[in-house]
Each structure stands twice: as C-alpha cells, then as structure tokens.
Amino acid sequence: MSERNVPIAERRYAAPVPEVPERPLPPTGLIADRRGRRLHDLRISITDRCNFRCTYCMPKSVFGKDYAFLPHASLLSFEEIVRLTRLFVAHGVEKVRLTGGEPLVRRDVERLVGMLAAIRLPDGTPLDLTLTTNGSLLARKARSLRDAGLQRVTVSLDALDDAVFRTMNDVDFPVADVLAGIEAAAAAGLRPVKVNMVVKRGVNDHEIVPMARHFRASGHILRFIEFMDVGASNGWRMDDVVPSAEVAGRIGAVFPIEPLEANYDGEVAERWHYLDGAGEIGLISSVTRPFCGGCTRVRLSTEGRLYTCLFASEGKDLRALLRGGYDDMQIAAAIGAIWAARDDRYSELRSADTAGLRRIEMSYIGG
Ligand code: SF4
Numbered sequence: 001m002s003e004r005n006v007p008i009a010e011r012r013y014a015a016p017v018p019e020v021p022e023r024p025l026p027p028t029g030l031i032a033d034r035r036g037r038r039l040h041d042l043r044i045s046i047t048d049r050c051n052f053r054c055t056y057c058m059p060k061s062v063f064g065k066d067y068a069f070l071p072h073a074s075l076l077s078f079e080e081i082v083r084l085t086r087l088f089v090a091h092g093v094e095k096v097r098l099t100g101g102e103p104l105v106r107r108d109v110e111r112l113v114g115m116l117a118a119i120r121l122p123d124g125t126p127l128d129l130t131l132t133t134n135g136s137l138l139a140r141k142a143r144s145l146r147d148a149g150l151q152r153v154t155v156s157l158d159a160l161d162d163a164v165f166r167t168m169n170d171v172d173f174p175v176a177d178v179l180a181g182i183e184a185a186a187a188a189g190l191r192p193v194k195v196n197m198v199v200k201r202g203v204n205d206h207e208i209v210p211m212a213r214h215f216r217a218s219g220h221i222l223r224f225i226e227f228m229d230v231g232a233s234n235g236w237r238m239d240d241v242v243p244s245a246e247v248a249g250r251i252g253a254v255f256p257i258e259p260l261e262a263n264y265d266g267e268v269a270e271r272w273h274y275l276d277g278a279g280e281i282g283l284i285s286s287v288t289r290p291f292c293g294g295c296t297r298v299r300l301s302t303e304g305r306l307y308t309c310l311f312a313s314e315g316k317d318l319r320a321l322l323r324g325g326y327d328d329m330q331i332a333a334a335i336g337a338i339w340a341a342r343d344d345r346y347s348e349l350r351s352a353d354t355a356g357l358r359r360i361e362m363s364y365i366g367g
Helices: 008-012 077-089 109-117 138-148 162-169 175-188 207-213 243-252 319-324 327-340
Strands: 041-045 095-099 130-135 152-157 194-199 219-225 257-259 269-275 280-284 297-300 303-305
Touching: 041 077, 077 109, 077 162, 077 297, 077 319, 077 327, 095 109, 109 130, 109 138, 138 152, 138 175, 162 175, 194 207, 207 219, 207 243, 219 243, 243 257, 243 280, 303 319, 319 327
Parallel strands: 041 095, 041 297, 095 130, 130 152, 152 194, 194 219, 219 280
Antiparallel strands: 257 269, 269 280, 297 303
16 A cells, blocks of 8 residues: 555654553542643544645645545544543543544534533533534534534634635635534524634735624634644745734724733633623734643544644554553553653744654644
8 A cells, every 4th residue: 555545644643652650540630741731621633534625734735635534443433532531531621622624524423522511520510512613514513513512612714705715725615604604503502602713924814804893793702823833734934924913903903902811721812802892802822922831731633642732743542552451540540641741832942943843733633
C-alpha cells in the first residue's frame, strides 16, 4: 500500500503507549501539571473527516479526494469515549467539547451526546457538554442534539459575504445555511451560541465589521480568532495574522467597546462588550497575547491519542491501554502521570525556532 493511502495520523504522528504506574493511586480530582495548571477541559475529536475543506485547516491540496481517512475500526467506539471521559472527570475535568473534523458527520452522534450527558461530576452536577461545528448540518440536528443533552454549541463562520465564505470553505457551501443552523440552535435552547471567525489578512479581514454588525444584539457571541500556525499544511505566515488589538480597534471605531472580566480562570477568549448594550464579543489571541499560563485543556484524538497541547507533535496512545486489558485504575493513573508531567506553553515560545516543528493538524485534533 503506498504511503499516500496510509492515514496521515498513522503516517505522521508518533504515539507511544503511556507507562502505567506500578502502584496506581486513585484519581484525586486535583491533579496539576508542572506549571500548576489544573486539568479542567477535555476536547474530544470524534472524527477526522469533514464536509468542508477550509483552506487554513483542511486544504484540498493535502486532503484531496483520495485522502485516506482513519478506518472506522481504529476510531474509539462511543463506549470507549465514555469510559475515558469518566476517568478524566475523576481527575477534575468538568467541561467536555466534542470536535472533529466535523463532529456532526459522525453517524449517531446524538447517541454519544446522550451517553456523555449522563455522566455526573463528583458533586452530582452534569458535565458542561458543548460541541464545535461548521454549522452545515446544525439546522437539521439542533433539536435532537439538545434533546440528547447537549448544552451549548460553537459554530465556525469566517465571513458573511457568500463569495468569501465559499472561497474559505472551498466546497461552495452557502452562508445562509450556516446562519439557519445558528438560529435553529438558539431556538432549540443551545444558548448562548458562540460564533468563531478565523481572521486572515487579505482574505476575510474586511468582513470583521460586517460580522460584528450582523451579530450585534443577536444574543450570539461572536469571537475573532487570530490565524494560528496549527499543523503544517495551512501555509501560516505572521504577515497573515490580524492582531486582536487591531480587530478591537476596527470594531471600536464603529461600535464603541470595552473589556469585560473573564467568566473564569483560563477562559480562552478575552471578553469585550458594546457600550450601547448590544452584547459582547470575544478575542482569541494565541499569537499576540498567548494564554498558556491558564491552559487547562487536554485533547483526545478520534483514535484515542492524548495530546497535552494544540501544537503538540507527539501524543500518547490510550487506545492501546483500553484494548490491552488495563483496568480503570491503571488507565486513570497513566492519564494522571501524563498530565502531571505536562509543561506545554507553545504559544509563549512561538518563534523562528518553532517554525520547523512537526505539529498535529487542526483537522485531526479539532482545535
Ligand atoms: S499553545 Fe498549548 S499550552 Fe498554550 S494555550 Fe494553546 S494548547 Fe494550551
């Protein structure tokens, strides 16, 4: 079989099987990494497939029609995802985000949502369960996701201008259908809907103010994301980054805004609100204002590899433990050891020296 047909994950990403401590101790729920950061957020990529080909994430030049995606047998089953999630909750995770690829293309996703929504935190409260989607299937699925127990949703939308949006998603998908998905999500009770816009200079930065104008007073929270050097296939250059300070300046020149307090420590987006009461926006500034100091996130890939940073180049193979007959205590101990050894702060270290590092693809690990 030629290298091209071997799924990129298996071709590119080393993932040794993690060590299992000899005398595994029960999780305490208070585990911290080497920088004192608690484990709080688990992001689970439930598929490496997507129905879009966004140029900054899954360019057609790499993810073409004969691209070999992961075979179904190598994906974690719903039962395996739930088993691992329970172990992460025992270590202190309170928030779970489902991602992809595009999570809504995974068959029967509502069943998985229902299984995860049944998990309780040690204090008996439900998990904070959310999902990031490109919105293409949301109008059809919002109600069933809500009924299954999903609490909130984040929708990626990079432009209002149909031509610009179609260029960026590179599959000719219309804006109107994503906007319909956002309204369907709100109507189903998946509120507040967060809308993520990745801003790339010279591509869609002229859409910053039109997007702000459209979502002002809508109840939805629009967030502007600095274009990041995730993976190795999006041709990232610093020149293409529009710093959040410039985004705030452009919006503030039309609609006066001011900063707000964070909702909680480690919140990714900086919150700003319109002085006229028309709601809030968010700025996600991984490039110009890194937030690694408060990073409480861990990522699980669709075939069970654990990554402690979005810009990691190596993960740990938890699936091998799941399918290797290890018990919950042993797997929980292995997870604990991985987090306790964590020292990641890529965005603080980003420089010419990090440019050549092999990093996992956004489409594989889901942002
Ligand atoms: S670069 Fe890594 S450590 Fe820093 S905020 Fe992002 S995921 Fe966390």
